[in-house]
Amino acid sequence: MSWLGSIQYHGRQWGNRTLDRHLRVGVTGLSGAGKTAFITSLVHQLTQGDQAQHLPFFSVLQQGRYLGGRLAQNQPMAIPRFPYEQNLQYLAGQPAQWPPSTTGWSQLNLTLRYRPTGAIRSRLQQHSELQLEIIDYPGEWLLDLPMLQQSYQQWSAFCWQLFRQPHRQTLSQPFAELLQTTDLNDVSELQLQRLTDGYRQLLLSFSQQAGCYLQQPGRLLVPGELAGAPMLQLLPLLPEQLEQTSALASRLSQHYQTYCDYVIKPFYRQHFSALDRQVVLVDGLAALNAGYAAVRELQQALGLIMQSFRYGPASLLHRLFKPQISKVLFAASKADHVTPEQHKALTLLLQQLLRQPIKQSQYASAKSEAMALAAIRASKSGFVEHQGQRQAVLSGRDLHTATTQTLFPGEVPAELPTAELFARHQFQFPAFLPTDNNPEQPLPHVRMDHALEFLLGDKLL
Ligand SMILES: Nc1nc2c(ncn2[C@@H]2O[C@H](COP(=O)(O)OP(=O)(O)O)[C@@H](O)[C@H]2O)c(=O)[nH]1
Ligand SMILES: [Mg+2]
Structure with a gap:
């Protein structure tokens, strides 16, 4: 059911809301980490019709309380608009392509409508709205803080x-x-x-x-x-x-x-201190492919980036800018470049890159979580028999040759590999072109429902 259809179905009128909420979510990561794909997928997931089967861990949907989302009428006039529609055109093209990379800052506002859980509140009002502002900005800018x-x-x-x-x-x-x-x-x-x-x-x-x-x-x-x-x-x-x-x-x-x-x-x-929540995307697989020095550099760069989210009352950041980020999601992106049983190792590797188990972090002021996800899944996973063993494999269209390949991309090390290991072993995780997508259908993903639940779940109660 389309978004409009679902609104009519529920017999609501746009004008009768009584409770307005705002949430500003920043999405960052170094160039190529997957910000554009993440935001495009997130917006698509939130604005498509009936998605319950597609997003099983997004509780507002599972509880049948999500009434729909749409691009807000009041897009900011003075800030570049996140090119959502153009990105979808690339993904829906024949053949499907990744959207081109953009540089700099952009924003897109959504209006999400849902039925609140609280009995009293839901008797008083038919629905609530969440005004969601999504902000895309380069992780490179956070490297400047020191x-x-x-x-x-x-x-x-x-x-x-x-x-x-x-x-x-x-x-x-x-x-x-x-x-x-x-x-x-x-x-x-x-x-x-x-x-x-x-x-x-x-x-x-x-x-x-x-x-x-x-x-x-x-x-x-x-x-x-x-x-x-x-x-x-x-x-x-x-x-x-x-x-x-x-x-x-x-x-x-x-x-x-x-x-x-x-x-x-x-x-x-002006920008950072206005954010309520933050997504930090990390392409750990690309760093593994590039070798030991790249992995160490990524770890160092993330260390600097994390200074922006570690703001006890005594920190410079807190004294100067009073940030109010309450949740940070660290996500290892492009998890569809490895087979599903490797996702746990990819999450552990991300935590190692961040130098700490995220759960018991020092982020007194912000709750954080680490996960592996694919904003737009471009591969299919399956199994083949190999020498009498069941072997997990992926198939997808190779990013460079556009030919369909079925392969085992290799294991993800759950710990940061040493220089010696890199000397003996070359990681070669693949990269895929997007699958041909029907724009009417939700975009395939890995764990975007977990990401949505962490970022928005408590704001849609
Ligand atoms: N397979 C796969 N590739 C992705 C995904 N997200 C991003 N990519 C790849 O990474 C490239 C850079 O992503 P993009 O979102 O433009 O990164 P940005 O520079 O952080 O905005 C894309 O062109 C894709 O090739 C994903 O979820 N799955
Ligand atoms: Mg981008």
């Missing part, structure tokens, strides 16, 4: 410590040489731009060739609306170049301060 506690000098020293690690060293050599031959008294526009371009190139090569995730400043790679802004002319000079004062060092130090005051702080003050 910069607020550093001076330009300290930040530069931190960067070069990182760049001298074995997996980055060779790539950073040309940029180090560029800096060594730079006139520290030249602060011309050409010079600043040349150095910034060099630094940006360096960050790109780190992420493309060395599996690096820990990149600052976040806006240099994902500038959003700030592309071309002078304060993004920001790069770490070599520590020895900062031992004495120079025109270039003081200009860069100014840009650093401006970046902290006009980019990082407003982001936390």
Whole structure:
């Protein structure tokens, strides 16, 4: 039954609500982690008609109290709109494609209608509404938070410590040489731009060739609306170049301060502190494919990202911005790239990447959970007989060749593999094209109902 149909069926009128609630849910993760797919699926699940069989753990549906959801009339005018309809077109295409990646911030508002559980409340009113605001923003921006506690000098020293690690060293050599031959008294526009371009190139090569995730400043790679802004002319000079004062060092130090005051702080003050709940998506399988250094980098980057959610009363974050996030969902995305019996190991690996069992975490202020999910399932799982043994397999269309493959993608290590293991073993988890979808049917998924229950269940009582 369509959403409109279900509303008419229940004989409700849009205008007679008495209780309005709001919830702002942020969805983040590093580029490629699966934010676009997650939000597209979440919106589709919430706005399709009768979904009870499709979302067994979403209690409001199971209890027959969910009356439907639709895109809200009041989409924000000044913030890019999350391109939901275009994304669905890609997924419904022949052949189906993944939506293109987007950069920056976007938002989509939904109105969810449900029948409340409380006897008194449900006698007083026929239905309630939840105004759900979903915000997509790059995880790269959260990597900037520690910069607020550093001076330009300290930040530069931190960067070069990182760049001298074995997996980055060779790539950073040309940029180090560029800096060594730079006139520290030249602060011309050409010079600043040349150095910034060099630094940006360096960050790109780190992420493309060395599996690096820990990149600052976040806006240099994902500038959003700030592309071309002078304060993004920001790069770490070599520590020895900062031992004495120079025109270039003081200009860069100014840009650093401006970046902290006009980019990082407003982001936390205006956007982050308005969030009620947060989803953090992590593509652990891609890191395993990329190797040991990538896994360590991902762990380090997540450590920085988690500082944004660990805000005891004494923390800088709390003092400056008073965040109010009450629930954080850490999700290992693209779980359909492995066979179902590996999902437990994938969740354990995620917890290791986050360096703690999530349940007993230090998030005094926020409840958190870790799970493995696929926003849009692109494979089918099954079994084959192999040498007399039952072997779990997946079949799906390979992302690169578009041919249908049936394979066992391998085991997910439940613990972070050591360097020795990586030396002996190459992980090769596959990537799939989406299956052909009928847009009238709910999108196939893995555990989106658990995610919905954790994020929204208690707000739909
Ligand atoms: N199989 C599968 N692939 C996914 C899923 N979510 C994302 N992907 C893949 O990951 C790519 C990046 O996802 P996207 O949502 O654009 O990431 P974003 O950069 O965080 O928004 C997609 O193009 C897909 O190839 C999923 O649930 N299942
Ligand atoms: Mg995206």
